[in-house]
Amino acid sequence: MLDTLPLTWIPEEDEALRTEVRRFLDETLKDIPDDVRARSWLGFDAAFSRKLADRGWLGLSLPRHYGGAEKGAFARYVISEELLGAGAPVSAHWIADRQSGPLILKYGTEQQKSYYLPRICRAEAFFxxxxxxxxxxxxxxxxxxxxxxxxxxxxxxxxxxxxxxxxxxxxxxxxxxxxxxxxxxxxxxxxxxxxxxxxxxxxxxxxxxxxxxxxxxxxxxxxxxxxxxxxxxxxDGWAQVNAELAFERSGPERLYSSMVLVESWLRYCRRRGEAGALSSVTLGRIVSSLAVLRALSISLAGQLARGESPAMQATLVKDLGTEIEQAIPRLIGDAVANDPHACRDITLMRTLAYLEQLAPSFSLRGGTREILRGIIARGLGLR
Structure with a gap:
């Protein structure tokens, strides 16, 4: 949904990956219900991760001689966006691919790189x-x-x-x-x-x-x-951790924790016909917030592509994203509560219930909001 909004720029060669990835996901995930797909990057499926590895979609930014594709941050962003937006079960390989691999590449010994990186690219080493x-x-x-x-x-x-x-x-x-x-x-x-x-x-x-x-x-x-x-x-651990957290906080995760719920709710509204004033306002708030967050997130991918380490900027996006991803289940929950017919859509209600239970953890993983705002304040010279 968000990739249709022309607010940001991704290089054409990287954007071209989207069609193939989306076709693969449409076929692979077609029988998985929304309430299962809502787990997405908490959904563990080693066989699915190996399918991605077979297509060369793991270790995208790693050098070819370690088994990677030697592509840039934008390519990984596009594939990550499609995986998370579709609710693919990416948890098995996610940490290894997102941060452990790049960390070992940057700081590890040649022995560590030669041993771990090819295994990460083949989905044989989960971290x-x-x-x-x-x-x-x-x-x-x-x-x-x-x-x-x-x-x-x-x-x-x-x-x-x-x-x-x-x-x-x-x-x-x-x-x-x-x-x-x-x-x-x-x-x-x-x-x-x-x-x-x-x-x-x-x-x-x-x-x-x-x-x-x-x-x-x-x-x-x-x-x-x-x-x-x-x-x-x-x-050197503290410097490594800060670099690692920049990788963790600079991806599109913040945008897509609740995207399966948004899509499920939109399908329900379309089946019902006229969505109503409350649903229209809610949708506007969600899409406008996500579009701005996506633009910021893609700018981080640009910084990574230039070899920069956007630690403070990634922290800012993570803080803003946490607020939005926690708000989505609440906003849709309010809209559903005012619709007496919504309870008949069992899949929608299960998806909503799961994310309502999970949402409180969004402000804890990757650093609490208080810690994040302290980092932002230091980055702005305020403390």
């Missing part, structure tokens, strides 16, 4: 992110999980929480303390790659309000990592 910890809240710099250097590599102890897809991932990139104390804040932080099958790793799923168990708490008890588990230089 999760180990940042948040119990008791640390949003204060990421206060983490206590520690990796101690020994004669075998690194000995890991501690725990992580709210880790997406940990039970089904092969690896975790974990932010850990390799020197100093939590009071040292940003100093002494490093990132390590953890094979989640190693002895001493204990993964405990956390079930949310919607009944799903996307999140987990992960415990590490004397987990022995090899010497090459360290990503980049020791003590």
């Amino acid at each position: 999760c992110i180990g940042m948040s910890e119990p008791g640390s809240g949003s204060d990421l710099a206060s983490i206590r999980t520690r990796a101690v250097h020994n004669d075998k590599g690194w000995l890991l102890n501690g725990s992580k929480i709210w880790t997406t897809n940990a039970p089904r991932s092969h690896f975790m990139i974990a932010l850990v303390r390799t020197s100093g104390e939590p009071a040292d804040r940003y100093k002494g932080l490093s990132q390590v790659i953890v094979d989640l099958t190693l002895p001493g790793v204990d993964i405990r799923p956390i079930r949310d309000l919607s009944g799903d168990a996307h999140f987990s708490e992960v415990f590490f008890e004397n987990v022995q990592l090899s010497p090459d588990a360290l990503v980049g230089e020791e003590g």
Whole structure:
């Protein structure tokens, strides 16, 4: 829907990918109901991820000699937009493709690049992110999980929480303390790659309000990592995390968390005929907000294509996007509540119910709004 609004520019060669991707998704997802597709980037389907890999749609920005397509940020934006807009189950490969691969490419050793990147491109290596910890809240710099250097590599102890897809991932990139104390804040932080099958790793799923168990708490008890588990230089973890979060926050996710619901509601309105004043106003608010957000999001893709790291700008888009993606289920819920016939559309009601339950988490993942606004304030020189 949003790609029909001529408010932004994507290079023609990248825009040309859209037709092929959309045709593939129309065929592949045709029998999947809206309430299932609403899970989209929380929907885990390894077989679907391998189909994307077979078409060369994973690792788009990675060099060809590592199995990638060596395309730019715009190509990945177009494919991501189509996948999320259609409600494709992309969770299996999403973190590896979006941030772990680019992070390893930028900071990893040649051995790490040669091992992990081809597997990411083939959908054979799924990653999760180990940042948040119990008791640390949003204060990421206060983490206590520690990796101690020994004669075998690194000995890991501690725990992580709210880790997406940990039970089904092969690896975790974990932010850990390799020197100093939590009071040292940003100093002494490093990132390590953890094979989640190693002895001493204990993964405990956390079930949310919607009944799903996307999140987990992960415990590490004397987990022995090899010497090459360290990503980049020791003590460089904080800089790496900020670069990684720029990748996370600069994509089209904010636009499309609730897009399946919007499309489902629009189909219902069309079947009903005249949508009514309330529905027309609601649709106008949703589409205008999403169109502006999409323009901002594409501008971030442009910055990435130029080799820039739009950390502050991506944070701003993430903050604005969180507000919009949380508002959509509420706005459509209000419109549906004033329509006595809507309850007959079971798929619409199930889709709405799922996103109403999930929406509170939108302002937590990738950083709370309070943390985001602190980053924005620093970027503007206000603090």
